[in-house]
Amino acid sequence: MTATGFDRHDHSACVSDAISSAEQHCAAADLRLTPVRRRVLEILLESHAALGAYDVLARLDAEGLGSKPPVAYRALGFLVDNGFAHRIEGLNAFIACAHPGADHAPAFLICRGCHKVAETRATAPLGQAASQAGFAIEQTVIEAQGLCPACQVQP
Amino acid sequence: MTATGFDRHDHSACVSDAISSAEQHCAAADLRLTPVRRRVLEILLESHAALGAYDVLARLDAEGLGSKPPVAYRALGFLVDNGFAHRIEGLNAFIACAHPGADHAPAFLICRGCHKVAETRATAPLGQAASQAGFAIEQTVIEAQGLCPACQVQP
DNA sequence: CGTGCCTTGTTATGTTATAACATACGCTCT
DNA sequence: AGAGCGTATGTTATAACATAACAAGGCACG
Ligand SMILES: [Zn+2]
Ligand SMILES: [Zn+2]
Ligand SMILES: [Zn+2]
Ligand SMILES: [Zn+2]
Numbered sequence: 194m195t196a197t198g199f200d201r202h203d204h205s206a207c208v209s210d211a212i213s214s215a216e217q218h219c220a221a222a223d224l225r226l227t228p229v230r231r232r233v234l235e236i237l238l239e240s241h242a243a244l245g246a247y248d249v250l251a252r253l254d255a256e257g258l259g260s261k262p263p264v265a266y267r268a269l270g271f272l273v274d275n276g277f278a279h280r281i282e283g284l285n286a287f288i289a290c291a292h293p294g295a296d297h298a299p300a301f302l303i304c305r306g307c308h309k310v311a312e313t314r315a316t317a318p319l320g321q322a323a324s325q326a327g328f329a330i331e332q333t334v335i336e337a338q339g340l341c342p343a344c345q346v347q348p
Numbered sequence: 349m350t351a352t353g354f355d356r357h358d359h360s361a362c363v364s365d366a367i368s369s370a371e372q373h374c375a376a377a378d379l380r381l382t383p384v385r386r387r388v389l390e391i392l393l394e395s396h397a398a399l400g401a402y403d404v405l406a407r408l409d410a411e412g413l414g415s416k417p418p419v420a421y422r423a424l425g426f427l428v429d430n431g432f433a434h435r436i437e438g439l440n441a442f443i444a445c446a447h448p449g450a451d452h453a454p455a456f457l458i459c460r461g462c463h464k465v466a467e468t469r470a471t472a473p474l475g476q477a478a479s480q481a482g483f484a485i486e487q488t489v490i491e492a493q494g495l496c497p498a499c500q501v502q503p
Numbered sequence: 504c505g506t507g508c509c510t511t512g513t514t515a516t517g518t519t520a521t522a523a524c525a526t527a528c529g530c531t532c533t
Numbered sequence: 534a535g536a537g538c539g540t541a542t543g544t545t546a547t548a549a550c551a552t553a554a555c556a557a558g559g560c561a562c563g
Contacts, residue, residue: 199481227541246519261544266520282437283489285519285550300474302483313477319455319492322468326354327497328457334438334491337474342482382510401550416513421551440519440550 199241199304199311199341208238214293215277224275229258233268234289237278242308243286281310283336288312300335306344353396353446353457353466354496363393369448370432379430384413388423389444392433397463398441436465438491443467455490461499 215234219226236252250265269287272278278289279299291312300315317333370389374381391407392399405420424442427433433444434454446467455470472488
């Protein structure tokens with residue numbers, strides 16, 4: 194399992210894979226990847242950095258696709274709800290999913306230098322504490338802050 | 349190690365322990381637990397639920413201790429920086445630390461029913477993914493959402 | 504006393520997010 | 534075709550969260 198994002202990779206393939214995966218999943222699940230939703234996913238996919246809702250909105254506005262906050266929040270909500278994107282709580286921002294389609298529990302490595310974010314997987318380490326407390330976990334947010342390889346070299 | 353918060357416990361002892369622990373730590377580290385800071389810690393300690401900065405501010409205002417956002421944010425910042433409280437990213441809210449004084453990596457069980465939060469500890473499960481990616485972790489946020497024992501019974 | 508440092512007071516503004524209601528579009532059933 | 538319905542979008546307004554910037558007070562130390 195790799196943490197896509199900091200490594201060099203064929204990013205245009207990375208983008209087109211994600212888009213076609215989203216198209217397939219939407220077709221299969223009777224979901225509509227409308228122009229705004231599709232464009233927001235593309236915007237998120239353009240980099241592996243997290244974007245704020247208003248950053249996304251600014252791009253949409255520049256392209257005439259919408260200028261009011263709910264436009265961005267609705268599209269982002271759709272993408273997050275259906276697993277095409279994730280919300281990064283520590284940044285109040287959003288990032289395209291790096292493992293689209295798969296049912297997965299994501300975890301993130303967030304670089305405080307360049308703001309890139311790598312998605313990986315992690316099994317939640319709270320099972321024991323939760324069962325001791327009688328707590329039923331539904332979802333776990335795991336976000337590590339630190340420095341990516343590039344930002345460690347040139348601080 | 350227990351996840352304090354959902355269990356029945358002697359809460360007044362829980363509060364006074366935390367306050368005296370904070371006093372000791374401040375005395376030892378030459379930090380000033382001023383009236384506003386102390387009162388904010390007490391407010392957080394009153395329940396095991398997370399409080400938003402403006403909730404805290406409303407209480408301060410009612411007591412004549414301050415009415416402008418920076419007053420609350422400064423006191424909360426002091427408490428968080430010195431380990432007396434934690435920020436819950438998933439809620440944009442704050443909670444008193446349940447293991448004060450100790451140097452620790454907290455993790456949280458957050459009930460979506462009653463909004464109580466239990467603090468526990470967890471070792472971040474990202475060491476391997478991080479070292480593979482060459483990423484230097486500085487801090488990890490772990491927050492599980494779900495239902496506490498009480499809220500599972502009566503949904 | 505005067506200087507420096509920390510804390511507090513206050514104004515203003517920036518940033519993130521949603522409620523609520525109106526409109527448009529696509530589909531199906533008759 | 535036209536009515537009815539559900540989803541998506543457009544728009545207004547406001548709520549909720551957070552910080553920049555500067556002024557003023559308090560206290561310790563030389
Ligand atoms: Zn890529
Ligand atoms: Zn970086
Ligand atoms: Zn308690
Ligand atoms: Zn509960």
